[in-house]
Amino acid sequence: MAGNNAEDVEGSAGADCKTNSTAEVPPEFLIKHPLQNTWSLWFYDNDRTKSWEENQIELTTFDTVEDFWRLYHHIKLPSELRQGHDYAVFKQGIRPMWEDDANKMGGRWLISLEKKQRNSDLDRFWLDVVLLLIGENFEHAEEICGAVVNVRPKFDKIAIWTADTSKQQANLEIGRKLKDQLGIHGVIGFQLHRDTMVKHSSATKNLYTV
Ligand code: MGP
Numbered sequence: 497m498a499g500n501n502a503e504d505v506e507g508s509a510g511a512d513c514k515t516n517s518t519a520e521v522p523p524e525f526l527i528k529h530p531l532q533n534t535w536s537l538w539f540y541d542n543d544r545t546k547s548w549e550e551n552q553i554e555l556t557t558f559d560t561v562e563d564f565w566r567l568y569h570h571i572k573l574p575s576e577l578r579q580g581h582d583y584a585v586f587k588q589g590i591r592p593m594w595e596d597d598a599n600k601m602g603g604r605w606l607i608s609l610e611k612k613q614r615n616s617d618l619d620r621f622w623l624d625v626v627l628l629l630i631g632e633n634f635e636h637a638e639e640i641c642g643a644v645v646n647v648r649p650k651f652d653k654i655a656i657w658t659a660d661t662s663k664q665q666a667n668l669e670i671g672r673k674l675k676d677q678l679g680i681h682g683v684i685g686f687q688l689h690r691d692t693m694v695k696h697s698s699a700t701k702n703l704y705t706v
Contacts, residue, residue, distance in 0.1 A: 507572045528560035532632045537608045538592050540582035556635050557588050574618045577647045586642025587625050594689040598641050603688045604655040617651050621678055625654055636666035636671055661688050671706040
């Protein structure tokens with residue numbers, strides 16, 4: 497995989513893989529299944545000598561189901577990342593930051609995980625969220641900018657970022673589906689980026705809850 501910090505994110509899945517010659521595979525099985533959007537995978541490096549923005553590295557893009565799975569099996573799971581690191585998957589052209597034009601008026605559905613959930617739920621939740629995104633499984637998928645997973649000492653976080661906080665119906669549909677698909681029983685909240693910007697996330701008020 498291209499990227500300055502590939503050693504931090506590359507998993508070991510490829511190491512023992514025996515590859516079959518593609519010459520044996522009938523051509524109809526080699527067709528790739530296109531996604532509706534092209535998506536970028538970002539990695540936040542947490543290098544203290546760099547600014548927050550400089551730490552955001554766009555590792556690669558993918559636009560087919562097959563390329564997504566190849567990438568997924570090649571990189572570390574969130575639970576294997578160092579604390580302080582993030583992954584983000586955003587529609588190509590949208591940077592995973594509040595300042596991007598696509599995010600300026602937006603917010604996020606935030607799932608905070610308890611420490612013990614790093615072993616039980618973090619990787620599963622992240623994969624489910626990414627599959628929901630790239631599979632365009634939301635009725636209002638056009639409102640979605642991307643998703644972020646933060647690996648942190650206090651508690652890990654997963655969030656879906658949407659574009660326009662004023663679209664109540666669309667945001668609620670996304671929140672309900674997210675909660676339902678992940679099988680979350682507690683309440684989850686939606687916060688405006690402009691509130692998160694000025695407060696610690698734990699204290700940021702919710703605009704919507706489901
Ligand atoms: P964080 O990485 O989203 O969460 O934000 P963390 O580490 O759990 O910290 P907490 O504040 O939520 O408790 C950490 C810090 O990174 C923020 O306080 C900002 O300084 C910076 N930061 C985070 N985001 C998402 C952005 C962003 O979009 N733009 C800029 N400029 N800084 C950001």
